[in-house]
Amino acid sequence: MSTVDEVQRHVVRGLLRGEFAPGSWLRQDELATRIGVSRVPVREGLQRLAGLGLVRFEPNRGAVVPELTAADAIETYALRRGIEPRLLDQALPRLSIVDLAEAELALEPHEVAASPPDGAGRSSGDLEDGPVRGSPDVAADGPVSGLSPTEANWAFHRALYRAAGWQRGLAMVEILHAAVAPYVLLYTRKLGGAATSHAEHVELLAACRARDRERAQATLADHLDHAETALVDWLRRDHGD
Amino acid sequence: MSTVDEVQRHVVRGLLRGEFAPGSWLRQDELATRIGVSRVPVREGLQRLAGLGLVRFEPNRGAVVPELTAADAIETYALRRGIEPRLLDQALPRLSIVDLAEAELALEPHEVAASPPDGAGRSSGDLEDGPVRGSPDVAADGPVSGLSPTEANWAFHRALYRAAGWQRGLAMVEILHAAVAPYVLLYTRKLGGAATSHAEHVELLAACRARDRERAQATLADHLDHAETALVDWLRRDHGD
């Protein structure tokens, strides 16, 4: 895997785990030393993510994790409603035992103590921790252990969509998931909205096992509706946007 | 506009105009000298496009314009069917006179002699642009002149979708357009399939003017179906995939 790929993975993972708070700056030096490369491949990785819309480059200020408005969230879920049902439809008859097993695996609770979003990189000078030392560096992505809720959520959906064989569509949906992940994490931890989501996942998986297209589609539609409502409400209420 | 943005524009434009044939390599030195910068921002721009899926990086071999299979085309149009109707739906009640005028403008015939795909993205050395200063060609996107058919097509759709205010969705659709553009150009020029597409555009614009949602949606659906059929058929027949 190329260095740029590694950088991309590192940052996407960080986003899914809530390590990069919305509005925080992704310091190139910091990422470079953390990953162990120079700033050049770091910048290239960030540019990839910029292409995907997961970060935004501001002239002479670097890359920032975009903050989400309620309107953004509505758009994101509208796009998910446009894409995910088609992916599911395409994948459903092709789902292998492995896919289903992987989805089931992602259903187990995985909550992990993620590095709390420290308002990272925010100019306000309370980064008394000295240089960025001692991050456990996570490394290999082999065993499925210590997934954040959003990581597990994406792993579940991806397992069900992958069989569609739509690389581009899968990438697009991953982006949409990652785009809302920082916020989903926030409201999940505050409101504990994971219960209904989990139940819907179970139901969706059962429908997929039964190859019951109609039930699967209905469940997915409900799932998206509920997730959108929860996020948008939270953005409007607790976030003032 | 940052240098990376300029590179991105340059390459996307080249793709929409058919200047970079599918399968050809995007030589970093060549792009760098053509645009008048070093290879670093060129690479960053290409990485952005890689994030968008418009080019693919192969280790130690650089960036290549991906070739499309019939399956890829089917996926692309499925995604367009998932996204574009929603964009149109959202935009329809918000369309301004300017949007409609812009769409109408894009309807006029614009065929221009594009640099024919010269096989492998080999340097066509007649583009020497002495000064290292930012080349003033290409310029802003103000006047609509000399658009390739695919550029005009995208300009038309963009004009109708922009009012939705969905930045991410618009970007996604642009990617989908650019991804098939090289092939659409090829079969358009060979088979002259532009006639029905143009008629559908006219009809779609009229429906939008009348704020006739149902008619607009039906027209768009037909439009996508026809475009997909034409492309997929061509890929299967004349391209052997």
Place this chain on the structure above:
DNA sequence: GAGTGAATAATTGCATACGATTTGAGCCAT
């Protein structure tokens, strides 16, 4: 003490440089 402006530090964006990898040409043996 709050506001202001210059000096300093931190950070970015890009050019250059160089080792590493791939491509291609020439040469030899078969």
Place this chain on the structure above:
DNA sequence: ATGGCTCAAATCGTATGCAATTATTCACTC
């Protein structure tokens, strides 16, 4: 001629360095 081997040219990927921009500190005024 054809296939394989060697070496040179082309090209890539990344580290380093530097000018330019932005952020922060701090002395100074009111």
